[in-house]
Amino acid sequence: VDKNNVENTVYDLIIGESSINEVIVRDVLENLDIIPTSIDLSGAEIELLDVDEKEYIIRNAIANIKEDYDYIVIDCPPSLSMLTINAMTTADSVLVPIQCEYYALEGLSQLIHTVELVRDRLNPQLTMFDGRTNLSIQVADEVKKFFGNKVYKTIIPRNIRLAEAPSYGMPINKYDPKSAGADSYMRLADEVMEKE
Numbered sequence: 001v002d003k004n005n006v007e008n009t010v011y012d013l014i015i016g017e018s019s020i021n022e023v024i025v026r027d028v029l030e031n032l033d034i035i036p037t038s039i040d041l042s043g044a045e046i047e048l049l050d051v052d053e054k055e056y057i058i059r060n061a062i063a064n065i066k067e068d069y070d071y072i073v074i075d076c077p078p079s080l081s082m083l084t085i086n087a088m089t090t091a092d093s094v095l096v097p098i099q100c101e102y103y104a105l106e107g108l109s110q111l112i113h114t115v116e117l118v119r120d121r122l123n124p125q126l127t128m129f130d131g132r133t134n135l136s137i138q139v140a141d142e143v144k145k146f147f148g149n150k151v152y153k154t155i156i157p158r159n160i161r162l163a164e165a166p167s168y169g170m171p172i173n174k175y176d177p178k179s180a181g182a183d184s185y186m187r188l189a190d191e192v193m194e195k196e
Contacts, residue, residue, distance in 0.1 A: 001028055001036060001169050011040040013061055015047050020061040045082045054082060055122055059090040080114050088118040093127040098143065154188040157181065
């Protein structure tokens, strides 16, 4: 998908200028539709200040198409914003990638608190999240001690091919299907489906 040629994005959906069917880019790959985003999304939070039930915009839109898909993945920025809350009110579960840095644990505790608040106040169906880790042994042990079997076994390695794929507008399994990154993501997908 060439982001410069996308007509409607999730921003248009959130501010009410497009319907869910108008923003879906269909058949990007076989069995894969997407809803693209743009830099405009960063300003949506301000535009939502006076909107009633703004926490449920994505959930209400997804309700119209949910039965058409086996999985709907909502990718969020690594920040706790109204857009992230919107995604959490829509989701059944949360998957949190953690990098191999000590400070990732500090952000994780804030995220846990937010997930619990959303579950208690906005979306009782939201399950406690599972963590996919790419951590140093010491940090991984801490995460595993706290979350136990909720931590996925698959580790996504840092990989130049993974870093290159987005600049070509391609998922790693199309950009370089034989790379270690593609293999790791396939193993992670298998793990996610097994836990259902």
